[in-house]
Amino acid sequence: MTALDPDILEPTDGRGPWLEFLCRACGMIYNERDGDPDSGIAPGTRFDDIPDDWCCPICGVRKQDFEPYVRPQGHALAAPLVRKADGGVVIIGAGIAGWAVAGEIRQRDADIPITLITRCAGDVYHKPELAVAFARGMSPDKLRRENGSDAANRLNVRLVRQCSVVGIAPRFGRVRTTRGTFRYDSLVIASGARAQMPTGLDPALCWRINHLQAWEGLHLALKGGTRRVAIIGAGMVGCELAEDLARAGHHVDLVSVTTEPMEGFLPSPAGARVRHGLETLGVRYVRMSGVRALSRGAAGRLLVHPVACDEAPVEVDEVVCATGVATPSRLFQAAGLAFSNGLVVDPQSLQTSAEGIYALGDCISLEGAPCRFVEPIFKQASAIAAAITGSSDGTYIHRPPVIRLKLRAVPIVIEGQICRDGEWRMVRESPERLEMEHYRQGHVTARLVA
């Protein structure tokens, strides 16, 4: 009430302070103190005392279409955007890739305007840590290495948070977002991939741990007790999370369609070691024909229903789906950018099919295949920054990264490239150590040590 004119009378009718009423149709506010003199309602007229045939002075709806109105207090609304710069570099995505590019560009050019647009809060964290964070007793605050605004200030970046890019116009150098249209001279797409779910699963019933915010939600859900968690999918992420949750004291059902974990990626002797290692930690490996649906059962527990009728459903407190990620294609295809399992980029320059638009990290595909590991991202960021700032320090040379599974129970390291048409051959096997080699057309393309 403090915003109102103090000269007008205070209520003396003993019916409490003046109230306000909102027209639900047009948003006009009737204030009892001010009345509606234009319609013959004197200042100080209580809303209840207004004749029933009175209408909203703006839009004409009736008295009964008004509702009591309480002014919102304080800071509930996001601050409006102040547009300082136009053009320059626009980066989409504030994950490791987005921040890496921002840092690399700033290192080479102190002045070029950088705008970083992100769906999330833009806080800086290291995504691989999410796979081991429960067992280490981490909290969201500890995982957050730097607040988004602090990082933006440090790098002199305009950070636009809680904002989704909905359209790209390569011909005109513009990106359209849920908070307006931005111009760019160079665009860097670092928007990552999104978790995929088997069809038929209700997304409101299962977590997908693909970013800090999701991890934060699961962390909150598991707080303060031992829970039973089903993890659907025994790929790399599913296995890492199973170990992490088991080590943190939770009961884990690792639900998989395959005989051994990470089938198709690990040879079966290595998969068997992973399964054995996880089982030693108390993880239950549940072979299932497939997951048909999730439902909420008695006492709020969740049921994971198998495809085959003769298999029993699994009953748990929380469900996590770890059935892979994919790059959403709509935005890029609508913009006419070449797309094949990800944004198609030139393997050296990381430029997409449109001039001045670069991409890196989880959203790209190199020669038809995505490469979703952290290690190459920094080299990619450096190459893009060099191209944008015109410095001569580098093209990108793609090398398959060394893969270290973050499984303490069974440390596995793979170097080289695994091909779908290759085969694994045993080098030596003992209870302590497994060594295998991956062959394609008579040549070793990868080595595995477990």
Place this chain on the structure above:
Amino acid sequence: MDAIITDASCDAAPGAADRGADVALDNRLADIAALAETRLAPMAARIDEGHYPLDMMAPLARAGAFGFHLSAQGARYDLALAAMETISAACGSTGFLTWSHDVMGLYLDQSGNNALKARLLPGHVAGETFGGTALSNPMKALAGIEPMLLKAVPVVGGWRVSGSLPWVSHIGPGQYCAAIATVREGHEMMFLLPLDERAKLRPCPKFSGMEGTGTWGITLDDFFVPHEDVIADPARPFIKRIRAAFILLQAGMATGITLGAINDIRSVEGHLGHVNRFLHDGADELEAELDDLRTRALKLAQTPFEASDDYLMNVLDVRAEGGELVLRAAQSALLHQGARGYLMSSAPQRRIRESHFVAIVTPAIKHLRWEMARLEREVMPLAENAA
């Protein structure tokens, strides 16, 4: 075709028939363009000030302007957009009436109430009767932006509907519109609202422009709606199905007013080009963006009932972009024309107000962004430990 058919003419027949149909459609669009240019454009200022141009809507209907998108005419949403663009370029108010009339036709066309369709749609398309759409509030209500203003109570033989709607366009005494009322939480029904003596129409406060759009406030008190007048019950699945088409058609208003603004810029190029080159958003620049936008809208128009979120997202994006482009184009046209564009009788200053309308009419730019943000949000479980 039933005379003497040789083998050769038999082979050629489908192509020839297609070409014949194409020529007929081209002729229809040409007729509409001629009407827009010679009769509508000179009336635009008068319509802007308050003349509700049913005298123009009738000949446009006879020229076939309001039927392209109907299933009986091949669901040519691309041509409906083209017609709306041509009309909007001459007069934004009439462009909006075209959209209102088109979507009322869309509701009838897609309704499962075949008797209602048969009773009303032929006269509606032919311009013998006129009616608009009262879906601004329901569209916002179903998106969670504001509460539903009409309530329906089941009675013998139908419903009784009460409540007030603030501004409904392309209506008047004796006309009709489509409206939606809440039955109970989560259940709404959509119905034909004939504006007879039982419906109270109130004049709206004066708007800054587009006064000739037949816009009134409506109050209903226990208004009886017979089952025969129900368009869809429940309304939600119906709205979900037609929503993209409803929004996409508005792109025709945006492209049309933008085109009009570009024409305004070009019309002074000869004598003002030497100074206008110091302005940005010139005709060529705007035209390139308009072409790009139109191409995308026409592509989306090929599948107006596609149900995916990706499709809806593309439609929302096109519509929002249309809202932004038309604002820039109208603003630029006035700057290019200078003082003459600022005259009360000039097209550029009228188009400024028309462009504002495109930006704020439901779904407004802010509603579109709200909806796109909603579609982008990842659904996750609620952490029940939060308390």
